[in-house]
Amino acid sequence: MLPFRNAIPIRTCTKIYARYTSYKTYLQQDFNRRCGYCDDRDIICGGARGFHIDHFRPQKPFVHLENNYNNLVYACPYCNGGKSNDWPSGVEEYSVLDGKGYIDPCDTDFDNHLERHDDGKIRPKTDVGNYMFKQLKLGLRRHELAWKYEQLENILHMLIHELKNFSGDPSIEQQLKDHKSKLIDEYLRYKCEFEETLQ
Ligand SMILES: [Zn+2]
Incomplete structure (x- = not known):
């Protein structure tokens, strides 16, 4: 078993923009050019152009967080599509409820829920890990x-x-x-x- 990621992303941007799309370059740097969820490099999707900006707390219903940098995740199209507007707790306060939900990739706790086998496969370690694994389709070859x-x-x-x-x-x-x-x-x-x- 290997650690899921080599580095934990840290959101460092302090600028304020009106549109979340303006943050893409900052997200690319802060997330080390990798998807926050599966850790794939962005270069394999054509760089920043091929990567998406995920809203950790979905735009629907949390519209007030749409342009909040601390709510944004640099994500590959596969993880972003899998997560979409899913937010099991339904409330802003809880990202996980009854073992279902998501851990913010910038939280050190994220790596406690997933692991990497030495054959390259991602595996869940906890109930939340299992939920993220299924929703984000982290088992894709x-x-x-x-x-x-x-x-x-x-x-x-x-x-x-x-x-x-x-x-x-x-x-x-x-x-x-x-x-x-x-x-x-x-x-x-x-x-x-x-x-x-x-x-
Ligand atoms: Zn991904």
């Missing part, structure tokens, strides 16, 4: 594939750097090159499968 090829990308970057500076035994250098070649094959396989989920 695209999330698993996106995570896997990001991990491979990171390993490849390290390996390429290591090879660039390598000055040791030529047989070890060859082993590293062979390893790199296998990883590239694996990376491309996941990436191709992921791209098929976009069609």
